[in-house]
Amino acid sequence: MGYSRGGAADGPGSVQYIRLQRGSSRSDIFPKLVAMQKSLKARNFSVFRITGAGLPNKRKLVCELENWGSGGAEVSAQLLGEFEETLLDHVEMSLLPLVWSGARSGSMVDAGEFSPLVRRLETVALPFSGVVFPVRLGALGNGYVAFFSDQLSLTADVVIDLHVESCQIMMDLLALDERRSVPAESLSEREITCLQLAGDGRISEEIAEKLGLSVHTVNAYLGSATIKLDSVNRIQAIAKAIRLGYIT
Template sequence: MGYTRSGMSDGPGNMQHLRLQRAASRSDVFPKLVAMQRNLKARHFAVFRIAGAGLPNKRKLVCELDNWGPGGAEHQTELMTGYGEIFLDHIEVSILPLIWNGSENASFAEAGEFSPLIRRLESKTMAFSGIAFPVRLGAVGNGYVTFLATSIDLGSDLIIDQHVRSCQVMMDLLALDERRSVPAETLSEREIACLQLAGDGRISEEIAENLGLSVHTVNAYLGSATIKLDSVNRIQAIAKAIRLGYIH
């Protein structure tokens, strides 16, 4: 198992681009996970979301995306049997990544340089070592982005970088869910432009001057966008438009 101190290989400029570019479909999320898998030199990834949150004894982990390949169901069952309950309990109290040893690499969870950044789990009888990045986004959208392999490269900087990317993946999935729940009537270019400027802190008069519109028209666009986004006010509409990827 390698313990190289890997940095943010894509560079800060590309990381900023990653954060701002919202996935339009699940097919856009998959390449992000493949890139993360490459960075970690992992063999498999799986994204689990928590269903039944808030319901006693009803919580469970649901696999949303994975590249298990042949025998995938076996890997998933092994992981959930070994650590499923621990995953569910851990995310309620901590967002530290979890790591564990596989039977083929008993030294994986022993390196000390990144100890404050992770929680080690008791080893189970599993073929693969792994790391699971927990993500909490509120009442919904919580879960784990998980990577497994017999050999994974880990370092303090890389753990932080991949945790940030895991949050982006979960935000993408949540935004796609919300987008499906939004009425079929989508936002117009003018509504998006007004929301973007409002989100930048501009008042209606400034937005009107910037777009060459009347204040009345700007307020009408903001009002219709608020209705389309099923929001109670302009602030909530801006927040939802950001989550859905209309503005940034």
């Protein structure tokens, strides 16, 4: 993700600092959404996540973040009331953005040259125009980042950039969920270092030589890190450590 390592403890570049920089709370994610909203010249945003994945007839979209204030629940309910099933099906089949023009006079979405690569939704209920970016991360973490306005003008560069940033938003939310499920005992510096090197493709013998440790000690660090991360093997532990911001 472009993060660097090294530097004084707890300062910029340290492992602890890097972890804090990667969305340690929802309040860290909110400004990112506001910046995305401004780049699109939209008036509001909502983030929807799919719950009940894998359970027949239990899937639904839940609004996790929004900046509508007191009217947010009503707008979200309108969107889901009209399009929830469509959105649930769409994210399983396609990652193309969806757009709609609102019912309010003059409300519209202009996708310009990107028109062939968006799907238009027909609506008569929603007053505002909007665009939703689908995000599919796997079994968990799927959903949409939505932006609303009277008028939206979409260029290819803006759509691509915001779609990439929407994926990062959903990854940050998933990481927060996983962080809450991680045991209170955090990884030690040695465990993090061994995981980072393993994630870089080093085998235990190479890690041991680089760190001046025995292979047995390296495997012990990797094993304890895997247990702390509630993972079934080293590969899963590395993937989870990346999502949680321990390593890059």
